[in-house]
Amino acid sequence: MNDLMEIIKGRKSVRTFDGEQVSDEHRRLLEKYIKEITNPFDIPVEFVLMDAKENGLSSPVLSGEPMYVAGKVSKKPYADVAFGYAFEKLVLYAWSLGIGTVLIGGTMKRENFEKAAGLKEGEMMPCVSPLGYPAAKKSLKDIMMRKGIGADSRMPGEKLFFDGSWGNPLKSDETMEEILEMVRWAPSAVNKQPWRIIVKDGIRHFYEKKDRGYTGDATGDLQKIDVGIALCHFVMGLEDKGMSVNISVADPGIEIPQDAEYIASAEIQKI
Numbered sequence: 001m002n003d004l005m006e007i008i009k010g011r012k013s014v015r016t017f018d019g020e021q022v023s024d025e026h027r028r029l030l031e032k033y034i035k036e037i038t039n040p041f042d043i044p045v046e047f048v049l050m051d052a053k054e055n056g057l058s059s060p061v062l063s064g065e066p067m068y069v070a071g072k073v074s075k076k077p078y079a080d081v082a083f084g085y086a087f088e089k090l091v092l093y094a095w096s097l098g099i100g101t102v103l104i105g106g107t108m109k110r111e112n113f114e115k116a117a118g119l120k121e122g123e124m125m126p127c128v129s130p131l132g133y134p135a136a137k138k139s140l141k142d143i144m145m146r147k148g149i150g151a152d153s154r155m156p157g158e159k160l161f162f163d164g165s166w167g168n169p170l171k172s173d174e175t176m177e178e179i180l181e182m183v184r185w186a187p188s189a190v191n192k193q194p195w196r197i198i199v200k201d202g203i204r205h206f207y208e209k210k211d212r213g214y215t216g217d218a219t220g221d222l223q224k225i226d227v228g229i230a231l232c233h234f235v236m237g238l239e240d241k242g243m244s245v246n247i248s249v250a251d252p253g254i255e256i257p258q259d260a261e262y263i264a265s266a267e268i269q270k271i
C-alpha cells in the first residue's frame with residue numbers, strides 16, 4: 001500500500017456510490033488480498049463477495065452500491081476482535097484501490113445478508129460492507145448522517161492513550177506519535193472510539209471502554225470489533241515502519257474502570 005498514514009487519514013466511510021460495477025481487475029485484486037488476510041488471534045475470518053442486485057441486497061443508508069462483502073467468523077471468544085482486525089485490512093486495501101466501503105452492523109436487513117452469505121450454525125456475520133466507487137457528490141442522507149455522528153472528528157489522544165495508569169495522559173515520542181495518530185483515526189461504530197491504551201513497562205495494553213447497547217448474539221460486541229480495528233492500525237503502522245509486534249492476551253491486572261475490559265497487549269519486537 002502507498003502512504004499508510006495518507007490512506008488511514010484520508011479514508012472516509014462511503015455511503016453514496018456511483019452505481020458502476022467494481023472492475024474485473026479490482027475484483028481480482030480484492031479476491032487475492034482477501035486470501036492473504038490474517039489476524040493475531042488466529043481465528044479465521046471468511047469474506048464473501050455478493051452482487052447487490054442478484055441477491056436483492058440493500059441498506060437504507062446507502063445508494064448506488066453494486067456489491068457487498070460480508071465477513072463470517074465462528075462464535076468464540078475474541079471472534080469480534082479478530083473480525084474487526086481482519087475486516088479493517090480489507091477496508092484499507094480497498095481504499096488504496098479507490099474503492100469505498102463502510103462497515104454496516106445495524107442499518108441493514110440482517111436476515112437477507114446472512115442468507116446470501118450462507119451463514120451457518122455456530123457462525124456470526126457481525127458486519128457487511130458495500131464495495132464500489134464513491135459518487136462525485138454525497139447524498140443528503142449521507143451528509144446528514146456524517147454530521148449527526150461527527151464522523152470527521154476524533155477524540156484527542158489524551159483521552160485515549162495513558163501512561164502507566166488509566167486516565168494519566170501519555171506523552172509519546174515522535175515515532176509512536178504517528179502510530180497513535182493512526183490508531184486515533186480508526187473508524188468505529190457510531191464513531192464512539194472505545195479503544196484505550198495503557199503503556200506500562202514498554203508494553204501497550206489495549207482495553208475496551210464499553211457503552212451500553214453494542215452487544216448482541218448476531219453481532220458479538222461491536223465495540224470489540226472497534227478495538228480490533230484500532231489494533232489493526234497500530235500493528236500496520238509499526239510494520240510499515242519496519243518493526244514487528246507481538247500480540248498476546250495476558251491481563252497485566254492494571255486497575256481499570258468497571259465499564260472497561262482488557263483486550264490484548266502489544267510488544268514491539270524491533271525498534
Ligand SMILES: Cc1cc2nc3c(=O)[nH]c(=O)nc-3n(C[C@H](O)[C@H](O)[C@H](O)COP(=O)(O)O)c2cc1C
Nearest residue numbers: 012013061103104105106107151187188189190191
Ligand atoms: C463496527 C462498526 C459498525 C458500523 N455500523 C454502521 C451501520 O450500521 N451503519 C452505518 O451507516 N455506519 C456504520 N458504521 C460506520 C461508522 O459510523 C463510521 O465508521 C464512523 O462514523 C466514522 O466515520 P468514518 O468511517 O468516515 O471515519 C460502522 C462502523 C463500525 C466500525
